[in-house]
Amino acid sequence: MCAKKISRDYTISFPAIRGVQAGKEYYVTMCPLKLLPTMFQSTISDIPPELRAQRELNKGRVTPITNYLLNNSDDYIFSSIAASIDSEIEFEPYGTDIVGRKMGTLSVSMDARFVINDGQHRVAAITEALKADATLGNETISVVLYIDCGLNNSQQMFADLNRYAVRPTKSLSILYDHRDPLARLANDLVQKVSVFTGMTEKAKSSISNRSRKLFTLSGIYQATKTFLQKKDGADVTKEECKLALEFWETVADNMQDWKAAVKKQVATSELRSDYIHAHGIALQALAIAGNSLIKAEPKTWKKTLRKIKGIDWARENASLWEGRALIGGGVNRSQKNIILTANLIKQTLGLPLSPNEEIIERNYLKGQHEN
Incomplete structure (x- = not known):
């Protein structure tokens, strides 16, 4: 495991569900749309491809997604955002039974860095949509959070997430x-x-x-x-x-x-x-x-x-x-x-x-x- 125990002094907490893939813990949380711009602030436009873990943002893809959200605010759907946390974390389960151990509160450091592995265009589009319609801010999107074990691991996650992705005809x-x-x-x-x-x-x-x-x-x-x-x-x-x-x-x-x-x-x-x-x-x-x-x-x-x-x-x-x-x-x-x-x-x-x-x-x- 790459996760470390966290200092309780300065933390952000999320209600989350804990899962296991390949022997490693990951977490799923419902994130208010208005928090996305704050969580995912970093830009990669000036970073060489070999030193980042995602493709460069294609602004031409963002506008259609923004328009889709604004034009269908009562009938839209977004799949989960996948992201890595470059931070110490702590998961406190709600109970000790089978269900209780999987549900709880995920706490991360206030200076945690969230890196998007899949969904950066959705995040950018939602950020733009919020500027036009702030009422969307209280709606939520599911975010799958993985523990960041370094650049190589994040790059491999990006490759694996996109390896078998096929657009429908x-x-x-x-x-x-x-x-x-x-x-x-x-x-x-x-x-x-x-x-x-x-x-x-x-x-x-x-x-x-x-x-x-x-x-x-x-x-x-x-x-x-x-x-x-x-x-x-x-x-x-x-x-x-x-x-x-x-x-x-x-x-x-x-x-x-x-x-x-x-x-x-x-x-x-x-x-x-x-x-x-x-x-x-x-x-x-x-x-x-x-x-x-x-x-x-x-x-x-x-x-x-x-x-x-x-x-x-x-x-x-x-x-x-x-x-x-x-x-x-x-x-x-x-x-x-x-x-x-x-x-x-x-x-x-x-x-x-x-x-x-x-x-x-x-x-x-x-x-x-x-x-």
Whole structure:
């Protein structure tokens, strides 16, 4: 154990629960948010990486977390902060029975140094949020406190805490996000658009070769966001929800291969292998073209959209797709290639290109001519 007995003269006390991991004691306490700025004051920005036990604070990550807390003050959730105490400590249990020995008061020196092992961006965001709304100060967050046994141990703790951390896929995040209006819309579209129902991968953001799925939830989300020209977290009106549903249903009505896949008349793996329209780039490009079409023809867009039936989506048509949606025979989802694919759809629909689309198209044609 690295802990030492503490002098009782100048201490800070926390109600805590004592646990044991790897034969070492650690403590869990509920900390009022208003105490976090005082507990975790140190900055590491000027300390070399090899002499610290955490990554440098990324201020760009702090603001979104702050906004999340302020915008959802009655419905937010934060996981525990993990920190080390560089101080003498003393734990006084409440009792002598099994439960009593695990619960008690943790006392630490007044000059104790708390070092965050995991959660520095949460702490920084909470600190900023308190400046805007001091009433949050009496709410609490759980803090897991470890005894600091030196720099090497703290660095190893950081490495271990992050060793197996894996971000959920974009599709799974959208599936479980009931707060984001666009996420709710994307999930609704999967339930209501005929070709999306049963054909959408909801847990992963990519599709394996053997999968029967044809679309990903993240692909539908991003394409619908593009179609409605929405920013992250923007509200979606009932009219926009209805329009998105009508648009994707109309697109589906004019994509015979998609309907054949729903009826199991063709394998989705075959479509992915042979056709551009079985990839996310097609959804994105259709969304761009669809937005322009509805603006140009708000009353007759459904009739005009039928023209996409005439597009040859076959990947073997290299003269049409190489450099536009394909690079070296492989589908390329760069923004430039999405725009080039949308350009082809817009031209098929008889729509003019925007100035930026014109520039990208000219550069593409110039490159094709030179090759």
